[in-house]
Amino acid sequence: MSKQSSSVGRQSNIELLRIVAMVMIVASHFCIHGGFKYGEELTLNSVWLTFFGSGGKLGVDVFMLISGYFAVMSERFRYSRVLRLWLQGFFYAVGIYLILILVKAIKFKTVDLLLSFIPVSAKIWWFLTCFFILTLLSPLIHRMYRSISQSAFKKALAVMTVFWIISLSQAWKTISTCMM
Numbered sequence: 386m387s388k389q390s391s392s393v394g395r396q397s398n399i400e401l402l403r404i405v406a407m408v409m410i411v412a413s414h415f416c417i418h419g420g421f422k423y424g425e426e427l428t429l430n431s432v433w434l435t436f437f438g439s440g441g442k443l444g445v446d447v448f449m450l451i452s453g454y455f456a457v458m459s460e461r462f463r464y465s466r467v468l469r470l471w472l473q474g475f476f477y478a479v480g481i482y483l484i485l486i487l488v489k490a491i492k493f494k495t496v497d498l499l500l501s502f503i504p505v506s507a508k509i510w511w512f513l514t515c516f517f518i519l520t521l522l523s524p525l526i527h528r529m530y531r532s533i534s535q536s537a538f539k540k541a542l543a544v545m546t547v548f549w550i551i552s553l554s555q556a557w558k559t560i561s562t563c564m565m
Contacts, residue, residue, distance in 0.1 A: 402451060403452070405444075406447040408444075409440035409447075410445060412437040412438075413439070413440050415437070416434045417438050417441070445512065446549070457527045470513075470516065474510070477504070478500075
């Protein structure tokens with residue numbers, strides 16, 4: 386692990402992997418929340434839906450690792466990145482809420498409208514909240530990365546890998562519960 390230069394430019398192969406991760410997440414949402422019926426019998430459709438439905442957790446993990454890597458390795462922290470992320474969450478939360486009201490898909494509630502104004506702290510979307518926290522913590526993580534020894538880094542990586550495996554096994558239980 387070399388720590389000489391922590392400035393990381395965009396790399397097209399890594400960006401392609403991030404796009405593949407996004408496709409896996411979208412495919413997972415489509416399979417799990419698309420209204421498909423899962424029966425007891427094993428069919429080609431159920432195998433494909435299970436395959437694509439289970440890729441969401443892996444896609445999220447890969448996307449977060451890549452995004453976190455670029456954020457943490459960045460030499461300077463930009464408050465504009467945090468503001469832009471919050472504004473995007475605000476735009477989509479309020480916009481989607483208002484569209485759902487207009488098409489009469491949901492009933493208007495003042496509380497829901499107010500919560501859509503604070504999408505990060507209201508936990509409207511868990512991923513946005515996690516990504517926002519990662520973005521805020523990236524300067525601290527960068528400093529920790531620059532100061533930790535290679536031995537301590539390997540130990541921390543091993544501990545985090547164990548936690549990731551445990552969370553992955555919990556995700557498999559959740560996915561199989563949703564699909565049955």
